[in-house]
Amino acid sequence: MHNNRDVKFGQEVAGALQNSQPVVALESTIISHGMPYPRNVETALRVEATVRESGAVPATIAVIGGQLRAGLSEAEIEYLGKKGTAVAKVSRRDLPVLVARGVDGATTVAATMIIAALAGIRVFATGGIGGVHRGAARTMDISADLQELARTDVAVVCAGAKSILDLRLTLEYLETMGVPVLGFQTSELPAFYTRTSGLLVDYRMESPAEVAEVLHTKWQLGLRGGAVIANPIPEAFAMPREEMERVIGQAIEEAGQQGVTGKALTPFLLSRIEQLTRGDSLQANIELVLNNARLAGAVSVALSDLS
Numbered sequence: 396m397h398n399n400r401d402v403k404f405g406q407e408v409a410g411a412l413q414n415s416q417p418v419v420a421l422e423s424t425i426i427s428h429g430m431p432y433p434r435n436v437e438t439a440l441r442v443e444a445t446v447r448e449s450g451a452v453p454a455t456i457a458v459i460g461g462q463l464r465a466g467l468s469e470a471e472i473e474y475l476g477k478k479g480t481a482v483a484k485v486s487r488r489d490l491p492v493l494v495a496r497g498v499d500g501a502t503t504v505a506a507t508m509i510i511a512a513l514a515g516i517r518v519f520a521t522g523g524i525g526g527v528h529r530g531a532a533r534t535m536d537i538s539a540d541l542q543e544l545a546r547t548d549v550a551v552v553c554a555g556a557k558s559i560l561d562l563r564l565t566l567e568y569l570e571t572m573g574v575p576v577l578g579f580q581t582s583e584l585p586a587f588y589t590r591t592s593g594l595l596v597d598y599r600m601e602s603p604a605e606v607a608e609v610l611h612t613k614w615q616l617g618l619r620g621g622a623v624i625a626n627p628i629p630e631a632f633a634m635p636r637e638e639m640e641r642v643i644g645q646a647i648e649e650a651g652q653q654g655v656t657g658k659a660l661t662p663f664l665l666s667r668i669e670q671l672t673r674g675d676s677l678q679a680n681i682e683l684v685l686n687n688a689r690l691a692g693a694v695s696v697a698l699s700d701l702s
């Protein structure tokens with residue numbers, strides 16, 4: 396009988412894992428809920444190509460017909476991108492329901508980490524992680540991504556987090572949970588669209604090999620959980636800080652007026668920000684994801700040299 400706890404691999408991913416070759420996990424919420432069609436599909440395929448160029452194999456992760464998947468076909472990526480928000484956004488709490496029902500799901504950072512860990516993949520590239528939302532003291536809206544980073548052994552390469560979040564509180568939460576925040580060639584936590592946030596990371600790393608050494612050591616010491624590898628957007632694609640603060644402020648205000656909460660909040664804010672910047676933010680978003688895919692590829696190559 397088919398065991399729905401098994402991850403079903405794409406051929407290329409299965410081969411790479413069998414031969415202990417470097418693999419980079421990629422999420423699918425960013426495809427279905429994070430970007431509009433068809434740029435989402437185009438970007439997902441470019442991200443995969445970028446991982447390959449860096450010497451690793453890409454494993455885009457999702458739930459398809461209730462099955463945990465690592466490594467999708469082009470047609471499946473197209474399907475998730477076209478269906479967009481009609482595909483359920485899956486975090487840890489949603490996973491058992493979707494698998495039991497045998498339906499599709501686009502995996503968040505948290506759910507992607509869970510499936511990556513089951514598959515034996517240690518490095519994951521995305522755009523931005525979820526975190527502590529502004530006003531969380533009142534709403535208690537804290538992304539399950541942070542808890543997942545505390546417990547699941549997967550390193551997440553991202554461009555920091557968007558300032559739709561309270562970045563200071565997000566760092567506090569990660570510190571409490573024992574999650575290292577490593578800046579890649581930066582001492583500051585990048586704020587997604589901008590290279591700086593005014594907040595310091597825990598440690599500055601100079602090379603993919605240095606990052607890999609820290610990850611390898613963490614897991615060798617039996618310290619469970621992931622790490623945040625914060626990689627600033629390339630200078631040429633960064634957005635003006637004041638404009639982004641204004642736009643994000645407006646998007647948050649509208650969400651409040653319209654009563655948008657829970658899992659709908661992050662996708663709402665992402666699409667409003669894109670509309671309010673007339674697509675400029677989408678271009679920045681795409682470039683930073685590609686940049687993260689490159690670094691994740693290099694880290695995963697360095698990590699497989701160590702093990």
Ligand code: PSU
Nearest residue numbers: 424425429503504523525538539658661
């Ligand atoms: N932040 C982004 N782009 C995204 C997301 C976050 O800049 O696409 C997605 C990721 O999948 C992340 C999820 O894991 O949103 C977090 O959602 P929530 O805040 O509901 O936990």
Ligand code: MN
Nearest residue numbers: 536537538657
């Ligand atoms: Mn939330």
